[in-house]
Amino acid sequence: MAPPKNERNQVFLGSFIHSKKLDELEYLHNTAVCVDKSGKIVAVEAEHDVEKNLDTLYSKLGWDASNVDVHSTKEGQFFFPGFIDTHIHAPQYPNAGIFGKSTLLDWLNTYTFPMEASLKDLTKARRVYGRCVRKTLSHGTTTAAYYATIDVPATNLLADLCLALGQRAFVGRVCMDNPDMAPADYVDESADASLALTRESIAHIRAIDPDYALVSPVLTPRFAPSCTRDSLRQLGALAAETGLPVQTHLSENVREIELVASLFPEADGYAAVYDGFGLLTPRTILAHAVHLSEAEAGLLARRGSKVSHCPCSNSAITSGEARVRWLLDRGVGVGLGTDVSGGYSPSVLEAARLALLVSRHLAMPHQQPGVSDADRERAKLSVEEVLYLATRGGAEVVGLERRVGAFEVGMEFDAQLIGLGLVEEASAGIKENEGQEDGGEDDGNVDVFGWETWEEKVAKWVFNGDDRNTKRVWVKGRLVHTRV
Template sequence: MGDIGFETKPPAKNKLFHGTFIHSKALTELEYLHNAAVAVDSLGTIVAVSPDTDLTKAQATLLPQLNWSFDDTEIVVAKPGQFFFPGFIDTHLHASQYPNVGLFGSSTLLDWLNTYTFPLEASLSSLPKAQKVYSRVIRKTLSHGTTTAAYYATIDVPATNLLADLCLSSGQRALIGRVCMDQLGPAYYLDESPAESLAKTKQCIEHVLSRDPQMELITPIITPRFAPACSAPLMKELGRLAKETDLPVQTHISENKNEIALVASLFPDAGSSYAEVYDTFGLLTPKTILAHAVHLTEKEADLVRERRSKVSHCPCSNSAITSGAARVRWLLDKGIEVGLGTDMSGGYSPSVLEAARHAVLVSRHICMDEGRSEERDKLSVEEVLYLATRGGAKVVGMEEKIGGLEVGMEWDVQLVGLHDVDEEDAEEEGNVDVFGWESWEEKIAKWVYNGDDRNTKKVWVRGRLVHERK
């Protein structure tokens, strides 16, 4: 793998970005900064934001203030029609399942795991195969503007460590979870005991911390797969580990009705609900990411809120494998932090933008169900972009660092370009057509509904360019 450690070093040059910058100001509001400049230091930190300044003026005033030399500052300009936007945060995906995207037939959760998922995950104990799959998923998600990903790997230690190394060398910010499961899975794909599961988890944590001691780019995350796959002793150990290490936790909750019934039958003595099972074992922490939360009861949601645990909403997955429609408005109204997850390969798409689009559509399906209010549950374009950035940052516990464009935050950003129909360029255009009469709000709506990786021209993480379309 070469000198991976080197890769954590930020780029040496200071950078001055100029053009239009757009980010979430609040859940329902985007802020548009036109003809603005943002200075990013060699550590990848935003050190100045200047609205209303042309490039020449920004260079003449900002650089001396920052004590930066003209020659040593890299200039990056968003062309007219392009804009800088915070990188997306994918709060839930299985790196190991990437080759299976789009494959689920008409299955639902529990048969999908056995038919499609466990065999593939088990096969990634082959490191060459893991290298191929993990390299591809990192490259693919970066190309869609995902600057931070909360990954599930597999139960295998070397392959999980390889995923960490690949994120580091590719420059993608990531949470790296070795999957813990000592029951439910097939014999060929299980931790042998709670003790083994805990020991292997610690090995992966140590590996990540050896590579990136300050967790500047990669962070270990404790990953009980989901309650049905973890014995009570295992969950107890993992809850204890979370407390000792103060590391984040990720798992699934209340995705599918059969799964909920299974949890009730497996843990008759650990509380009266799925959420209480996790709480019993100390796994509902302020750093816990709960994927799905489709069928939570009122009481469970109150408990999640009380514990300040977070929710990853995965609309593509929930529709594709017929899990249900998560009531995001209801979660937000309760004060629960929500981000978006692609949940590959329960979800079929690598794109958080597609997850955002589907969050809009699923919210409308909730409206269309009988007996619900028409307007209240709908999520707007502005709201789903908040979930994809600021919301996701809160879910992964990094809201001070990423998700917005403020001084002190790190430069995890994508440069987005939309196709102007008057420009007959031969290069790849994508499916957003701008006719010239649209407002900026309308351009953003067009991006959310028809945008894809072709619109994401460049991607930076901590100030480092990690993806560029040719």
């Protein structure tokens, strides 16, 4: 099996918005983005009457107009790069919004492990995974770093579905062989067995997508307490052998950190546990990193390991507030994760707005006593910055910064068409249906009156938008979602 290919070249016409750098969005109006059959952007023609000059553009590219599909925006629409979810648990999708009154470790035993174990039933797994992939696509997520379960057939099924539905994905079989930290019916038999099962899943993904063009395996120790030392050692060796990415959890919760310290007393901190087993690499994705020390942040920066910021779950499970600016200032790359189902929403846009709000909590004096007013003010993230984390920042976290995250020549076309609701001027007098829906397309909660700047339109989308604004989604140039 190989990823489906496009049969035709494509031209996308209209307004394109993407991150130029952390704190700056670039607005490209009256622009043509040309995408070849492989899904790669081969030309970006900005700020001229592109529709009248398409023949010239085709000639320059050596394209035949009869084999080109043209997509144009309507009023109130723009193209934006696809979102990158750097941390999501696919088998937990049915539990989104269910976390009770428990903290992290209790929640795992009450809700998470039973749900994950039940997906050994492949009929149930297909139902759950199919819905999860389709739902995340509908929210504009073109790339997702998925945790699966310990079961190989169910993990392989998730990879199959991502490939078939067209979502770019990292799919990891979860490794957990510590019998003291897992239910008796949901644990790997041994470190050797865990490694063998992981190799099985890697082999399957290599078979269905040999170049990892769309779907890649990712080594996935759930978190340090769930794995024995032998398992962590073998996974570190496998990472060195294969060069595959690694994903795990780090410093999410105070009780978890205390547990790690008791289980690994020889290590100088939680991050050092992973480092001691060779699991801190430039391709390592560390979810949460809420309670890092200065030394740990420095270690991550030296190793080139990245952080997935999950503001929704950190708030929902009362884990804490990750200091994104603090991490960035120390040279640690950061992206956004929904962390379904610790997080209640599969939307990266929701994660972006929550990241912005959490950063404002960190700017409040009672949250960081003894911190200067200037440093607290610096903690605040802007609309531009959280959109960077959702796209280019996320691409860096998952190692795809040269392939996706922006509309640049040489990158692959992972994009979403965003449509905002236009409020029409009312005619004089009162119409019969005044106050009723007009029966047109549902553009959700974003109302645009026409006098807003582009920066203001984007801000409205970040704070008020949802999947109703995501009209179409493409991955590698392939249309993978259309809102009916």
